[in-house]
Amino acid sequence: MSFEEKLAQFAELAVKVGANVQKGQTLLINTSTDTVDFTRMVVKKAYEAGAARVTVNFSDEAIDRALFDYAPEEEFEKYPRWIAEQRDELIERKGALLWIDAADPDLLTGVPVNKLSTHQKAAGKALENYRDAVMNDKIAWSIIAIPSKAWAKKVFPHLPEEEQVPALWEAIFKTVRIGEGDAVLNWEEHLIKLHARADLLNAKRYTKLHYTAPGTDLWIELPEKHIWQTGSSRTPEKTEFVANMPTEEVYTLPSKYGVNGYVSNTKPLVYQGNIIDKFTLAFEDGVIVKAEAEIGQDLLQEMISSDEGSKYLGEVALVPHESPISASNILYYNTLFDENASNHLAVGAAYPTCYEGGSELSEAELDAHGINSSITHEDFMIGSGEMDIDGILADGTVEPIFRKGNWAF
Known part of the structure; x- marks a missing residue:
């Protein structure tokens, strides 16, 4: 071609x-x-x-x-x-x-x-x-x-x-799956696979996720009515669109006040035309209580101080380490690509579409349901080939979701 x-x-x-x-x-x-x-x-x-x-x-x-x-x-x-x-x-x-x-x-x-x-x-x-x-x-x-x-x-x-x-x-x-065959058909097949993965996670109804990796030990509670989504969405008129191209993720929202522990980034974050890197965030009851970066410390502090909601997480996204972008070993210095090579989180606003009936709720109602609102939504990459993620069911059962950076099921 x-x-x-x-x-x-x-x-x-x-x-x-x-x-x-x-x-x-x-x-x-x-x-x-x-x-x-x-x-x-x-x-x-x-x-x-x-x-x-x-x-x-x-x-x-x-x-x-x-x-x-x-x-x-x-x-x-x-x-x-x-x-x-x-x-x-x-x-x-x-x-x-x-x-x-x-x-x-x-x-x-x-x-x-x-x-x-x-x-x-x-x-x-x-x-x-x-x-x-x-x-x-x-x-x-x-x-x-x-x-x-x-x-x-x-x-x-x-x-x-x-x-x-x-x-x-x-x-x-x-x-973006261009080079072999019809790209539009390639994307249709890709989205079907992502939807199947989201369906599996939605059927599980995990109450918590536990992330462990070098520099990371993080617990994230999930709201009871959380929904795992993919990069494919629909408007009220039922028009399907893909917000990010490329996309390799399935994602949901965390419980605003249910994040505890610490997490370190694994790829640089480009924020407002600058790079923030080698940083760790510590959480207590959802709030970022400590943020330290070797590169871009002032910008990191500015990012998490934009408003009250920027001190909380708004997105939890799962991407296998063996994804095509990760396998390329290319660091893009562009979140659109780098987030699709790595498990990632986002500080700031949650997508209300990841909560049953969330799009119909006011900001105050969202907060009451543990859903974060903010003028900020910044993804940062935390995944690696050394990351394990466990899912905790309502009865306390612990199941592996990721092992060594990739899906365990």
């Missing part, structure tokens, strides 16, 4: 499987100037699928960096209303949203933490309606990624410059 054929399949996947654009629907694409040619292909595929209108918001990394370098301090307390209003209109029109990411993992390195924090909080407040729509699957949304020079250099620094972007393209194609 030629590069051009793979590229065409990727654009088709983004439209037909990721965002799953429907006839007469509006599609909003957020991306950067590094993706112009590919984005044009996606736009064409979307119109061929029946989209009524496709709007593209292009950003530029040099311009984005200039904001943090030169804008006055008080500007970071504001957030453009038109961005929130554009997404609100998309939600009202039952449109679809696609992110095409090509971000430089080091884009905002050196920016003062207070600027990043103020910007994050202002955006979180302004985009509350949008965040609610995404967390509750009220619209179809999807994130994919394609190479940029800066990102490819970060991933493949050992390669000659002219080989870095092609190498990242080929790696990404493999993660």
Whole structure:
């Protein structure tokens, strides 16, 4: 299969499987100037699928960096209303949203933490309606990624410059099951397998999970009405979409106040254009009581102080160490990929869709059921080939879920 054929399949996947654009629907694409040619292909595929209108918001990394370098301090307390209003209109029109990411993992390195924090909080407040729509699957949304020079250099620094972007393209194609046969059919088969795994976990009704690995000894309680989900979701109109491409996970939510012990990361976390690494979080009754990082300590503290909910966990995700992305031994410095190579957790907001009837509950009702709310939702990777996970049933029976990083059943 030629590069051009793979590229065409990727654009088709983004439209037909990721965002799953429907006839007469509006599609909003957020991306950067590094993706112009590919984005044009996606736009064409979307119109061929029946989209009524496709709007593209292009950003530029040099311009984005200039904001943090030169804008006055008080500007970071504001957030453009038109961005929130554009997404609100998309939600009202039952449109679809696609992110095409090509971000430089080091884009905002050196920016003062207070600027990043103020910007994050202002955006979180302004985009509350949008965040609610995404967390509750009220619209179809999807994130994919394609190479940029800066990102490819970060991933493949050992390669000659002219080989870095092609190498990242080929790696990404493999993660999204492009290269052998029909990619759309490949994804249909993959999602069936993920759904089967989620069904097995839902039938178990575990009350707790116990994680053990070097640097980790963590107990996580699960709410009685928790639901294990996959990367495939449905809108209220029953349109199926895949929020993350690639996806290898099955995930649920923890009981907000039922997390105890400590956990260490196994892959770097890229947060607001910076890297946080070699960190450990300690929990007591759900709250992070200690957070220590060798790299990015100030950013780690900022991340877990964004609001009250950022001090708690919101997601528990299981990914076998033998997953295709992990087997590639490539560190992507991009959570979209790295989280699908490793068991991971998320600080901040839980997905209400992981709780029976959760999408119908208010924030106060969610909290009463032990479901966390926050402007933050940041995944961090904890899995390895040395991790064991046990599931505890209601009668106290302990069953192996993971052994040496992989499924035990």
